[in-house]
Amino acid sequence: MELPVVWANYISIALFLLLGCGVWSIPKSAVVPKEYADVGWRDLRWWATGLIVFQILLYAFFS
Amino acid sequence: MHPIDLAVVVAYVALITFVGIRFSQRVKTAKDFFLAGRSLTWWVIGLSIIGTNVDTNGYVGASGNAYSIGIAQANFEWIGAIPAMIIAALVFIPLYWRAGVYSIPEYLGLRYNQGVRVVAAAIVVVVSVFAMGVAMWALAITLQTFIGWPIWLGILVSGTVVGLYSVAGGLGAVAITDSIQVCIMFVCGLIIVGIGISDAGGAATFMHKLTAENPTHLSAYLPADHESYPWQGVILGLGLVLSPAYWVGGQAILQRTLGAKTQWDASAGMMFAALAKTFVPVLIVFPGLLALVMLADIEYPDMALPWVIKNVLPVGVSGLMFVAIIAALQSSIDSSINSTALIITRDVRHVLMKNHDPAADLKIGRMLTLGLLLCAMSIAPFIGDLGGIFNFLQFLLSLFQGPMLALLLLGALTQRATATAGIITLASGVMLAGFLSWVIEMNLLYVAFVSFCYAVPALWIISGFTQPHSQEHLQNLTYSPWRSQ
Incomplete structure (x- = not known):
């Protein structure tokens, strides 16, 4: 029995959510240099989160 | 124009x-x-x-x-x-x-x-x-x-x-x-x-x-x-x-x-x-x-x-x-x-x-x-x-990509992978990919995937029987942000 194609979108979204969890498991000190510790936009985990959210929206839209 | x-x-x-x-x-x-x-x-x-x-x-x-x-x-x-x-x-x-x-x-x-x-x-x-x-x-x-x-x-x-x-x-x-x-x-x-x-x-x-x-x-x-x-x-x-x-x-x-x-x-x-x-x-x-x-x-x-x-x-x-x-x-x-x-x-x-x-x-x-x-x-x-040269390049890449990615991933993310295991896995992984391509005539995309699936456990298991680099040597060569906390 084959899964319907829309499951590919669900799996993609799940993979992106999993990636998001992985991203936030990385400690801030490994991503942001000490001199920028207080500068919010320098935290690349937020950049990654933005990208992941956008990808989830794309795969939800084109399903 | x-x-x-x-x-x-x-x-x-x-x-x-x-x-x-x-x-x-x-x-x-x-x-x-x-x-x-x-x-x-x-x-x-x-x-x-x-x-x-x-x-x-x-x-x-x-x-x-x-x-x-x-x-x-x-x-x-x-x-x-x-x-x-x-x-x-x-x-x-x-x-x-x-x-x-x-x-x-x-x-x-x-x-x-x-x-x-x-x-x-x-x-x-x-x-x-x-x-x-x-x-x-x-x-x-x-x-x-x-x-x-x-x-x-x-x-x-x-x-x-x-x-x-x-x-x-x-x-x-x-x-x-x-x-x-x-x-x-x-x-x-x-x-x-x-x-x-x-x-x-x-x-x-x-x-x-x-x-x-x-x-x-x-x-x-x-x-x-x-x-x-x-x-x-x-x-x-x-x-x-x-x-x-x-x-x-x-x-x-x-x-x-x-x-x-x-x-x-x-x-x-x-x-x-x-x-x-x-x-x-x-x-x-x-x-x-x-x-x-x-x-x-x-x-x-x-x-x-x-x-x-x-x-x-x-x-x-x-x-x-x-x-x-x-x-x-x-x-x-x-x-x-x-x-x-x-x-x-x-x-x-x-x-x-x-x-x-x-x-x-x-x-x-x-x-x-x-x-x-x-x-x-x-x-x-x-x-x-x-005309066949581009296909040849794709073929060459498909032989190496799976084992190479396995070496890179396990080498970067763990301290377990050893040099001897790396060489053995690379050689055997390429041979397996060649076998899949020539003998079984598998699609090149699947060759890369299957050889990767072989190389990861092979590298892991063989590394258990061979001599690893020292922890000092590996400190800056493996990813370990949690360990440094």
């Missing part, structure tokens, strides 16, 4: 040559030449990565594919790129930076041994030389199609322009010119979207017209029984093996991150590239969909983009679009030449020649850049006659 379009092309060539030659004044050492003196900022790195990534297939071929299969073509830019780019930015680039290497083979040499380094370097060099020949040939074909130049003239002129800034300015000139080229590509892409949607009567009408005759053209995935792009193959083969192999271990891509002024700029550059990559379908997928909506009278799908340039774009903009295609090709060729010259200079010469002189790296790097360019220009005219 209209005189205004021609003027746009001439202005572009003059600008790129001027910027490239001007940048050459900053090159004093091999580090300046190969890593831009570690001076690149995040946005230059990001744009340069996209310039290197989008090539002939990306432009003309992807538009043609989008004409045939629709938005599913965008998977190569989305799930087939973004996750691997995020992992590269947050895990692998900091690791390569901490190791202080110039290249990925150099990292593998430190992590495993010099044998793995030379094998990895040799694969990159052989594949790159032929790939550059293919790209140069594609560039000449484009020039012949649009302005009627004979193939030899197209190769001579484009080779001279690329050579002027690549040989003189090294990675710095390549990265800056790539950035300009990507900006041109995006401006053209946005103009096509604006004109296309306006001509179609708005976004909603555009989508309605598109799906009326082609109901699956707005679906991200195609059915499991699709001949070329079944959705399982896209997620497993493209998303889990081929994409990480390219974004985590591709020298031409990662070299500009190693030339960043700080580690943060290197990672942010890759992240910015991922943002730009999200929008690359606007450049390379939309024209194919537009040709379909506008009922283009074309013989085969790859004619979709040329048709859009000829029939949709106004004078001046079509010249700019032509420039964008040339730019896409040039930015891929110049990056390959620079990274291949680096690998021969450091990963082959430094390892195989015991009495090498590191002070001669700059001179040798420049000579190799020129030599590689001339080699690509010499091969290019014959690519059309050697």
Whole structure:
């Protein structure tokens, strides 16, 4: 029995959510240099989160 | 070609040559030449990565594919790129930076041994030389199609322009010119979207017209029984093996991150590239969909983009679009030449020649850049006659990609993988891939996936019986942010 194609979108979204969890498991000190510790936009985990959210929206839209 | 379009092309060539030659004044050492003196900022790195990534297939071929299969073509830019780019930015680039290497083979040499380094370097060099020949040939074909130049003239002129800034300015000139080229590509892409949607009567009408005759053209995935792009193959083969192999271990891509002024700029550059990559379908997928909506009278799908340039774009903009295609090709060729010259200079010469002189790296790097360019220009005219050569390159890559990715992943993420296990896994993984290709005649995409699935446990198990490097040696060569807390 084959899964319907829309499951590919669900799996993609799940993979992106999993990636998001992985991203936030990385400690801030490994991503942001000490001199920028207080500068919010320098935290690349937020950049990654933005990208992941956008990808989830794309795969939800084109399903 | 209209005189205004021609003027746009001439202005572009003059600008790129001027910027490239001007940048050459900053090159004093091999580090300046190969890593831009570690001076690149995040946005230059990001744009340069996209310039290197989008090539002939990306432009003309992807538009043609989008004409045939629709938005599913965008998977190569989305799930087939973004996750691997995020992992590269947050895990692998900091690791390569901490190791202080110039290249990925150099990292593998430190992590495993010099044998793995030379094998990895040799694969990159052989594949790159032929790939550059293919790209140069594609560039000449484009020039012949649009302005009627004979193939030899197209190769001579484009080779001279690329050579002027690549040989003189090294990675710095390549990265800056790539950035300009990507900006041109995006401006053209946005103009096509604006004109296309306006001509179609708005976004909603555009989508309605598109799906009326082609109901699956707005679906991200195609059915499991699709001949070329079944959705399982896209997620497993493209998303889990081929994409990480390219974004985590591709020298031409990662070299500009190693030339960043700080580690943060290197990672942010890759992240910015991922943002730009999200929008690359606007450049390379939309024209194919537009040709379909506008009922283009074309013989085969790859004619979709040329048709859009000829029939949709106004004078001046079509010249700019032509420039964008040339730019896409040039930015891929110049990056390959620079990274291949680096690998021969450091990963082959430094390892195989015991009495090498590191002070001669700059001179040798420049000579190799020129030599590689001339080699690509010499091969290019014959690519059309050697139809099987591109398939051979794909075959060669499929043999090595799975085992190499396994070595890179386990080597970077664990301290368990040993040098002996690395060599055994690489050799046996390549033999398995060869068996799958020749004897079982398996599809090349699946060969890469199966050999990767074999190599990971093989490397893990064999490492348990062989001598590892010391923890001190591995400290800066494995990713362990939690341990340092």
